[in-house]
Amino acid sequence: MSFINNWLRADIQALDAYHIQPAENLLKLDAMESPFSLTDGLEDKYLAHLSSADLRRYPSPDASELQQNLRKLMQIPAELDMLLGNGSDELIQLLCLACASGDTVLSLEPSFVMYKMIAKFTHLNYQSVDLNADFELDLPLMLAAIKTHKPKLIFIAYPNNPTGNAFDRSAIEKIITSSAALVVLDEAYYAYADDSFLADIQKYPNLLLLRTVSKIGLAGLRLGLLIAEKGTIKQLDKLRLPYNIGGLTQAAANFLLQENSTIATNAKIIIRQRGELSKALAAIDGLMVYPSQANFILFKAPKADELFAYLRQNKVLIKNLSAAPKLTNCLRVTIGNSEQNRQFISIVEGFYG
Numbered sequence: 429m430s431f432i433n434n435w436l437r438a439d440i441q442a443l444d445a446y447h448i449q450p451a452e453n454l455l456k457l458d459a460m461e462s463p464f465s466l467t468d469g470l471e472d473k474y475l476a477h478l479s480s481a482d483l484r485r486y487p488s489p490d491a492s493e494l495q496q497n498l499r500k501l502m503q504i505p506a507e508l509d510m511l512l513g514n515g516s517d518e519l520i521q522l523l524c525l526a527c528a529s530g531d532t533v534l535s536l537e538p539s540f541v542m543y544k545m546i547a548k549f550t551h552l553n554y555q556s557v558d559l560n561a562d563f564e565l566d567l568p569l570m571l572a573a574i575k576t577h578k579p580k581l582i583f584i585a586y587p588n589n590p591t592g593n594a595f596d597r598s599a600i601e602k603i604i605t606s607s608a609a610l611v612v613l614d615e616a617y618y619a620y621a622d623d624s625f626l627a628d629i630q631k632y633p634n635l636l637l638l639r640t641v642s643k644i645g646l647a648g649l650r651l652g653l654l655i656a657e658k659g660t661i662k663q664l665d666k667l668r669l670p671y672n673i674g675g676l677t678q679a680a681a682n683f684l685l686q687e688n689s690t691i692a693t694n695a696k697i698i699i700r701q702r703g704e705l706s707k708a709l710a711a712i713d714g715l716m717v718y719p720s721q722a723n724f725i726l727f728k729a730p731k732a733d734e735l736f737a738y739l740r741q742n743k744v745l746i747k748n749l750s751a752a753p754k755l756t757n758c759l760r761v762t763i764g765n766s767e768q769n770r771q772f773i774s775i776v777e778g779f780y781g
């Protein structure tokens with residue numbers, strides 16, 4: 429037996445690593461990245477701004493200028509505070525670290541896989557409630573699970589990944605008021621959704637929001653934020669490692685987040701493209717397209733594994749979810765620009781044609 433197998437916790441050995449697909453020379457429509465660049469035409473100014481970051485020095489400890497820019501971009505009310513993370517993944521981890529060993533984390537299946545992974549490696553008990561056949565929240569089942577498991581933390585992605593839908597608002601409100609848990613609404617896709625709980629945080633002391641800039645065109649930055657009442661942020665901030673947002677990240681974000689109107693325009697384009705792509709997919713015989721409030725579409729396709737392989741042969745990478753329980757024959761495609769979407773749809777049509 430090797431040293432590491434002997435040494436490492438058995439539950440970590442049993443975990444599957446988060447899998448990232450190789451994407452070299454492929455059109456990447458697998459990870460909800462934006463097809464639009466925020467630096468187009470601004471390259472010189474951008475570089476000048478980046479070079480102003482003094483990398484001999486530790487960065488601003490609370491990234492206060494960046495907080496101001498995020499506040500403006502997302503219209504976060506003055507009564508609320510935020511805590512920044514190296515991606516919202518780091519904030520999911522921070523929330524799990526705030527729990528006591530053995531506490532229960534409750535989420536839904538299928539949903540974002542990191543809730544389960546992080547709960548497991550932070551010594552928490554992970555429980556999940558299945559969505560119904562339409563991927564809607566099963567409220568009675570959820571309330572029963574809350575009663576049985578008495579979770580400390582509940583993660584709900586709103587809209588949900590990988591299904592794309594936003595759950596019924598009144599069901600979520602009922603969950604918030606029926607539980608002593610801290611309820612975390614993960615609004616990674618807020619820019620593409622009709623609704624948000626941002627205005628509800630002050631109503632519910634046990635509600636907080638997660639957001640990220642990853643799905644609005646800045647996945648490479650690794651920047652997420654947790655939004656909550658000031659007292660909540662003050663306590664949770666003790667768990668944040670000092671200077672966790674690097675100086676280059678702060679400099680880049682402070683420049684790029686000023687492009688408010690471009691970010692908003694890009695989101696509108698994606699929403700329009702989402703409508704067109706949904707229609708084009710639904711027009712193909714045998715395909716079932718799920719409604720989406722995000723920058724991706726989930727669809728069920730006959731011979732999904734073969735379609736996925738055929739797309740890859742034709743240099744287009746999407747996400748194959750077919751092996752996951754409840755997602756048999758399901759594939760997820762990120763919305764690209766019109767040219768990329770055309771390329772994708774013509775390959776799918778070619779496969780079935």
Ligand SMILES: *Cc1c(COP(=O)(O)O)cnc(C)c1O
Nearest residue numbers: 515516517585589616640642652
């Ligand atoms: C993509 C995604 C995230 C990850 O965000 P990062 O800020 O890139 O870590 C979090 N939650 C959901 C639901 C996502 O789909």
